[in-house]
Amino acid sequence: MAGVNKVILLGNLGADPEVKYLEGDKVVANLSLATTEAYNDRNGNRVEQTEWHDLELWDQQAKIAEKYLKKGSQIYVEGKIKSDKWTDEQGQNRKKTKIRVLSFTMVGGRPDGMGNPNPSPPQSDTSSPSSKPTTSMSSGGGPDISLDDADDDLPF
Amino acid sequence: MAGVNKVILLGNLGADPEVKYLEGDKVVANLSLATTEAYNDRNGNRVEQTEWHDLELWDQQAKIAEKYLKKGSQIYVEGKIKSDKWTDEQGQNRKKTKIRVLSFTMVGGRPDGMGNPNPSPPQSDTSSPSSKPTTSMSSGGGPDISLDDADDDLPF
Amino acid sequence: MAGVNKVILLGNLGADPEVKYLEGDKVVANLSLATTEAYNDRNGNRVEQTEWHDLELWDQQAKIAEKYLKKGSQIYVEGKIKSDKWTDEQGQNRKKTKIRVLSFTMVGGRPDGMGNPNPSPPQSDTSSPSSKPTTSMSSGGGPDISLDDADDDLPF
Amino acid sequence: MAGVNKVILLGNLGADPEVKYLEGDKVVANLSLATTEAYNDRNGNRVEQTEWHDLELWDQQAKIAEKYLKKGSQIYVEGKIKSDKWTDEQGQNRKKTKIRVLSFTMVGGRPDGMGNPNPSPPQSDTSSPSSKPTTSMSSGGGPDISLDDADDDLPF
DNA sequence: TTTT
DNA sequence: TTTT
Numbered sequence: 001m002a003g004v005n006k007v008i009l010l011g012n013l014g015a016d017p018e019v020k021y022l023e024g025d026k027v028v029a030n031l032s033l034a035t036t037e038a039y040n041d042r043n044g045n046r047v048e049q050t051e052w053h054d055l056e057l058w059d060q061q062a063k064i065a066e067k068y069l070k071k072g073s074q075i076y077v078e079g080k081i082k083s084d085k086w087t088d089e090q091g092q093n094r095k096k097t098k099i100r101v102l103s104f105t106m107v108g109g110r111p112d113g114m115g116n117p118n119p120s121p122p123q124s125d126t127s128s129p130s131s132k133p134t135t136s137m138s139s140g141g142g143p144d145i146s147l148d149d150a151d152d153d154l155p156f
Numbered sequence: 157m158a159g160v161n162k163v164i165l166l167g168n169l170g171a172d173p174e175v176k177y178l179e180g181d182k183v184v185a186n187l188s189l190a191t192t193e194a195y196n197d198r199n200g201n202r203v204e205q206t207e208w209h210d211l212e213l214w215d216q217q218a219k220i221a222e223k224y225l226k227k228g229s230q231i232y233v234e235g236k237i238k239s240d241k242w243t244d245e246q247g248q249n250r251k252k253t254k255i256r257v258l259s260f261t262m263v264g265g266r267p268d269g270m271g272n273p274n275p276s277p278p279q280s281d282t283s284s285p286s287s288k289p290t291t292s293m294s295s296g297g298g299p300d301i302s303l304d305d306a307d308d309d310l311p312f
Numbered sequence: 313m314a315g316v317n318k319v320i321l322l323g324n325l326g327a328d329p330e331v332k333y334l335e336g337d338k339v340v341a342n343l344s345l346a347t348t349e350a351y352n353d354r355n356g357n358r359v360e361q362t363e364w365h366d367l368e369l370w371d372q373q374a375k376i377a378e379k380y381l382k383k384g385s386q387i388y389v390e391g392k393i394k395s396d397k398w399t400d401e402q403g404q405n406r407k408k409t410k411i412r413v414l415s416f417t418m419v420g421g422r423p424d425g426m427g428n429p430n431p432s433p434p435q436s437d438t439s440s441p442s443s444k445p446t447t448s449m450s451s452g453g454g455p456d457i458s459l460d461d462a463d464d465d466l467p468f
Numbered sequence: 469m470a471g472v473n474k475v476i477l478l479g480n481l482g483a484d485p486e487v488k489y490l491e492g493d494k495v496v497a498n499l500s501l502a503t504t505e506a507y508n509d510r511n512g513n514r515v516e517q518t519e520w521h522d523l524e525l526w527d528q529q530a531k532i533a534e535k536y537l538k539k540g541s542q543i544y545v546e547g548k549i550k551s552d553k554w555t556d557e558q559g560q561n562r563k564k565t566k567i568r569v570l571s572f573t574m575v576g577g578r579p580d581g582m583g584n585p586n587p588s589p590p591q592s593d594t595s596s597p598s599s600k601p602t603t604s605m606s607s608g609g610g611p612d613i614s615l616d617d618a619d620d621d622l623p624f
Numbered sequence: 625t626t627t628t
Numbered sequence: 629t630t631t632t
């Protein structure tokens with residue numbers, strides 16, 4: 001019975017979040033996240049390998065993603081592997097694997113992009129702290145309450 | 157500010173849990189967990205190195221630990237690093253680091269020991285399923301609700 | 313570019329390892345690992361959900377898996393998500409996701425089954441230590457050298 | 469024997485790295501890393517709690533840290549808990565816990581700050597890639613070769 | 625397909 | 629102090 005199914009990712013979004021509002025107040029966001037690994041092959045050449053991950057976020061987290069994330073955003077993610085199975089038109093068994101995100105946090109750069117249309121003075125770079133979004137997990141610490149279960153206020 | 161503070165341990169208890177019942181229905185359990193790493197040193201000799209971790213569990217988890225864990229139990233633990241600071245009698249700043257357990261699960265062997273007083277027939281070995289304890293996390297999956305926040309029924 | 317792509321699993325094998333010896337001394341093992349999560353649905357009923365993971369191990373680790381693991385074995389795994397992409401006969405883009413195992417360790421029960429043919433006396437239960445396999449990682453500690461890079465001796 | 473002792477941190481440095489060059493070409497760097505967790509207490513007030521971690525890096529990683537990290541740098545870290553024990557002047561048993569870093573990667577902002585004295589054109593922001601430092605782990609992926617074991621070239 |  |  002006891003099992004562990006944990007995924008930890010740190011990477012960048014390949015596109016803006018795709019958000020769908022479903023009936024019954026449900027919201028789902030799909031993100032495409034790239035994790036890139038670089039190493040030297042045996043000829044000493046630098047090689048980069050990128051893996052693309054399909055992320056799925058629900059409800060409160062989906063809303064936060066919609067509001068603060070966009071193409072290029074760097075995020076840290078915790079979640080679990082979850083696969084859908086079905087039979088396709090050819091009668092073949094199919095399986096699609098995605099990451100169900102349990103919590104995430106933006107890292108590095110301010111969430112903006114739009115938010116800072118005139119970054120002319122160099123120091124404006126770090127100036128506006130602009131509260132980076134974190135969904136519950138924060139320091140990996142708290143009880144990791146799913147935002148689904150939390151009240152509906154944005155955490156900032 | 158976004159942060160992550162996560163600890164993952166898999167090891168054995170060096171002693172039975174120490175459980176204290178505090179006022180106000182609070183319960184705390186302290187566990188001593190060994191994680192042992194083995195490697196070959198540069199002379200090719202096998203070396204074992206054991207690290208001892210002080211774990212702290214609260215409330216529901218503390219009760220589960222008291223009920224199912226004992227010296228020698230092997231557990232998987234997720235938690236965070238948490239340190240206490242104080243000034244000792246010499247006026248020195250002191251700091252003690254422990255692991256605040258957010259979830260754990262027993263692995264391998266049936267939780268028993270006691271639970272299986274007459275294991276004479278070999279096959280009795282696997283017979284009594286005896287439900288291994290898991291605290292919420294299970295497959296690393298669920299919303300990781302802290303047991304503090306859950307209702308008071310044991311999860312099995 | 314910095315990225316993190318990490319998977320942590322704890323579960324049971326649904327079948328014996330499938331091992332293939334390739335040309336050039338390469339060995340690959342495929343494992344099917346179940347991680348089961350249990351929770352109470354909103355009607356208070358106990359629900360179990362099992363996720364099946366396709367694991368891929370290479371070379372030294374594949375050999376260790378072949379030698380010590382079998383259907384039912386409980387293992388702790390660290391690895392990364394890795395997907396293969398191809399075009400199927402219908403000209404459709406296809407993608408299959410698997411876990412490339414970087415290290416694993418057996419947990420709980422002695423690796424045997426076979427290994428302990430006459431466990432008649434109860435105490436024989438714990439007697440034959442029978443060295444549980446671990447691939448490098450051990451306490452998550454060492455440099456996590458891939459076994460591919462290590463010499464060819466089994467670590468026990 | 470099999471154990472897991474793993475720490476994952478994402479936070480900011482409270483000070484510049486302290487680097488010491490020892491005899492025999494050994495180098496050690498000590499970092500102080502803050503992970504901050506924010507939550508609402510039961511009165512609905514926002515509370516921030518910061519945990520400070522003592523990190524220890526060796527050799528190649530120490531050099532990279534010295535070169536690229538400084539007060540305020542945000543890093544992702546993987547390592548293990550490691551404690552030193554000794555007897556103090558009062559004859560008391562003492563124990564100090566630190567994190568032995570196995571790999572780390574800078575996140576977010578380009579490593580410098582200083583490094584980009586004339587970022588006048590807005591787009592220069594993302595132009596100079598300025599190779600963020602990563603120590604082996606990259607996408608959590610590779611064999612996680614300890615830099616101690618790697619050749620002495622900086623990985624960028 | 626595992627495990628409890 | 630555990631475990632192998």
